[in-house]
Amino acid sequence: MYVSNMSIKTQPSDETGHDATRQHLLEAAGEVFAEVGFRAATVREICQRAGANIAAVNYHFGDKETLYAAVLTGSCQVSMQKYPADMGLAPNATAEQRLHAFVRSFLWRIFSHGPEARHGKLMAREMIEPTAALDSLIKENIRPMSMILMGIVRELLGAKADERTVRLCGTSVVSQVLFYHHCRPVLSRLYPDEKYDAPQIEGLADHITRFSLAAIKQTAKAKSAEAKK
Amino acid sequence: MYVSNMSIKTQPSDETGHDATRQHLLEAAGEVFAEVGFRAATVREICQRAGANIAAVNYHFGDKETLYAAVLTGSCQVSMQKYPADMGLAPNATAEQRLHAFVRSFLWRIFSHGPEARHGKLMAREMIEPTAALDSLIKENIRPMSMILMGIVRELLGAKADERTVRLCGTSVVSQVLFYHHCRPVLSRLYPDEKYDAPQIEGLADHITRFSLAAIKQTAKAKSAEAKK
Numbered sequence: 001m002y003v004s005n006m007s008i009k010t011q012p013s014d015e016t017g018h019d020a021t022r023q024h025l026l027e028a029a030g031e032v033f034a035e036v037g038f039r040a041a042t043v044r045e046i047c048q049r050a051g052a053n054i055a056a057v058n059y060h061f062g063d064k065e066t067l068y069a070a071v072l073t074g075s076c077q078v079s080m081q082k083y084p085a086d087m088g089l090a091p092n093a094t095a096e097q098r099l100h101a102f103v104r105s106f107l108w109r110i111f112s113h114g115p116e117a118r119h120g121k122l123m124a125r126e127m128i129e130p131t132a133a134l135d136s137l138i139k140e141n142i143r144p145m146s147m148i149l150m151g152i153v154r155e156l157l158g159a160k161a162d163e164r165t166v167r168l169c170g171t172s173v174v175s176q177v178l179f180y181h182h183c184r185p186v187l188s189r190l191y192p193d194e195k196y197d198a199p200q201i202e203g204l205a206d207h208i209t210r211f212s213l214a215a216i217k218q219t220a221k222a223k224s225a226e227a228k229k
Numbered sequence: 230m231y232v233s234n235m236s237i238k239t240q241p242s243d244e245t246g247h248d249a250t251r252q253h254l255l256e257a258a259g260e261v262f263a264e265v266g267f268r269a270a271t272v273r274e275i276c277q278r279a280g281a282n283i284a285a286v287n288y289h290f291g292d293k294e295t296l297y298a299a300v301l302t303g304s305c306q307v308s309m310q311k312y313p314a315d316m317g318l319a320p321n322a323t324a325e326q327r328l329h330a331f332v333r334s335f336l337w338r339i340f341s342h343g344p345e346a347r348h349g350k351l352m353a354r355e356m357i358e359p360t361a362a363l364d365s366l367i368k369e370n371i372r373p374m375s376m377i378l379m380g381i382v383r384e385l386l387g388a389k390a391d392e393r394t395v396r397l398c399g400t401s402v403v404s405q406v407l408f409y410h411h412c413r414p415v416l417s418r419l420y421p422d423e424k425y426d427a428p429q430i431e432g433l434a435d436h437i438t439r440f441s442l443a444a445i446k447q448t449a450k451a452k453s454a455e456a457k458k
Contacts, residue, residue, distance in 0.1 A: 040269070121357070124353075124356065124357050125357060126414065127353065127411055127412060127413070127414055127415070128350070128353050128354060128357070130414040134414060134415075134418065135418065138415060138418050138419065142415060142419070143419060146419060167420070168433075168436045168440075169440065171405075171408065172405050172436070172437065172440050174408070175404045175405045175407070175408030175412075176400075176401050176404045176405065178404070178408060178411065178412065179400065179403070179404030179407060179408070182356055182407065182411040183356060183404075183407065184356070185355065185356055185359040185363060186356070186363075186367060186371060189363065189364065189367050190367065190371070190372060190375060191396070204397075207397045207401070208401065210444075210448070211397075211398065211401050211444040211448070212444070214443055214444040214446075214447030214448065215439075215440040215441070215443040215444040215447075218443035218444075218447070219439070219440070219443065
């Protein structure tokens with residue numbers, strides 16, 4: 001998945017070894033960065049886990065910063081590919097359906113147990129001690145996702161809504177999803193019986209969509225009444 | 230504020246020195262734990278910053294775990310005392326007013342710049358790597374706060390609402406507030422012009438209250454209609 005398609009394959013066997021080492025480094029780095037964070041992670045530990053020479057990070061990525069950025073962007077893309085924001089909706093889906101799909105896909109990404117689950121841990125660390133890699137992640141992934149959501153919310157609010165209202169409502173939607181990621185240790189202690197299996201994730205998606213749609217429609221009504229005054 | 234009231238003051242001058250050292254340790258520990266987290270923090274570093282003997286943590290708190298728990302509970306209490314959940318409302322305030330006060334006080338705690346702001350950083354670290362101290366914090370602070378919110382939401386939803394709906398709606402409220410804490414690094418990059426000064430914090434509180442009230446009232450209507458079927 002992380003294997004680069006940029007190199008020209010003139011020497012198949014060397015190329016395979018080259019790509020395999022790169023792939024092992026990315027996987028080992030993902031583990032180590034998720035466990036101890038960017039700053040505490042050492043190139044030595046990553047190379048050891050990858051079964052690679054200590055110079056391998058330097059050779060394949062240049063430095064720890066670039067390796068980390070590749071891990072962060074890669075884990076985000078894997079997660080996005082597995083649960084795309086439209087969840088396979090038809091192109092003519094309504095704004096309500098698109099909001100539901102957006103919320104569902106985001107929740108599924110958050111509750112994922114696959115290797116893409118690592119992305120959540122990396123992001124939680126970024127929220128405490130942001131690195132330079134966050135800027136490019138926002139540019140390439142977070143801002144485009146935010147634009148999708150704001151587009152849906154804008155359509156639901158109607159032509160009378162100002163951009164500030166769109167932003168506040170969009171933020172209210174996304175916050176309800178992210179809570180289940182950020183506050184998991186509190187939730188699991190407050191409500192130890194909750195399992196967060198497939199039916200429950202779908203139930204959460206239904207609740208968040210319904211709650212948000214009711215609030216957005218009421219906001220639209222209020223804005224429309226204000227405009228008529 | 231952290232000074233213990235448990236000791237009997239027979240020797241005023243020694244007592245003052247005793248309490249001062251304890252207080253310096255708590256302050257230094259708060260800084261160090263917030264900066265590097267519970268696991269990476271060392272007793273040596275904390276004692277050095279507090280200008281105390283290396284044995285002082287052991288003498289005053291027993292071990293690093295107990296010192297950490299005292300810091301976490303203390304920072305939470307300071308924050309709660311400064312911005313109580315009812316924000317000084319009259320006892321006969323309506324559920325709508327109490328929801329607004331709950332949201333406002335929580336947002337003010339989150340955007341606080343005082344020493345109580347440290348609590349947010351400690352909590353963010355707890356959400357990545359929970360320690361034993363989280364259990365007592367939940368018991369003593371988070372669960373009681375959650376009960377206040379759920380009581381307000383239950384009153385707003387009316388007698389027809391089941392506990393699951395109360396919990397889902399309460400979670401939707403609190404998540405909208407906590408988002409501004411957990412996702413600050415993303416927000417500050419997506420919207421660099423936002424200042425989060427007093428008028429903006431009040432504006433956020435108004436939006437979150439309005440958004441939540443509209444959704445809760447619509448949920449109450451739907452539940453009431455269901456019950457009539």
